[in-house]
Amino acid sequence: MSHPKHAVLVVEDGPSVRRLICEMLLQMGYEVLEAADGLDALAILDRHRSSIGLVLTDVVMPRMGGGELARRIGEMHPEIPILFMSGYPGEVLTRELGEFRGAYLQKPFTSPYLAEAVRHALETSGPAQSGRGIGQC
Numbered sequence: 001m002s003h004p005k006h007a008v009l010v011v012e013d014g015p016s017v018r019r020l021i022c023e024m025l026l027q028m029g030y031e032v033l034e035a036a037d038g039l040d041a042l043a044i045l046d047r048h049r050s051s052i053g054l055v056l057t058d059v060v061m062p063r064m065g066g067g068e069l070a071r072r073i074g075e076m077h078p079e080i081p082i083l084f085m086s087g088y089p090g091e092v093l094t095r096e097l098g099e100f101r102g103a104y105l106q107k108p109f110t111s112p113y114l115a116e117a118v119r120h121a122l123e124t125s126g127p128a129q130s131g132r133g134i135g136q137c
């Protein structure tokens with residue numbers, strides 16, 4: 001099944017993890033773009049904005065992490081929903097994300113769980129807002 005205008009931008013600094021997540025999403029029928037960190041993601045957003053329906057981002061990354069990326073996306077493209085993922089415990093997420101909250105996937109996750117989280121994020125698309133709790137989708 002194809003998901004037009006619902007390309008998922010996967011932002012993950014681990015090449016093997018990024019490749020695995022992209023493969024899962026491709027098998028679900030999504031168009032996938034990928035970035036190694038927040039700075040790469042912003043450049044891709046500038047080039048492909050009209051086709052990106054969701055940003056799936058790791059929280060802790062070099063150069064620019066998920067929290068700063070989410071803040072920048074919120075300023076430039078507030079209509080794009082953000083789905084966070086991390087293998088770190090909650091206190092690290094609180095520190096990294098600051099006041100920004102959104103939907104969250106705990107790594108590692110299964111393909112069905114990823115599918116449900118992405119579907120839910122796209123169906124309820126709209127910007128994640130300050131004050132929303134971090135939690136499982």
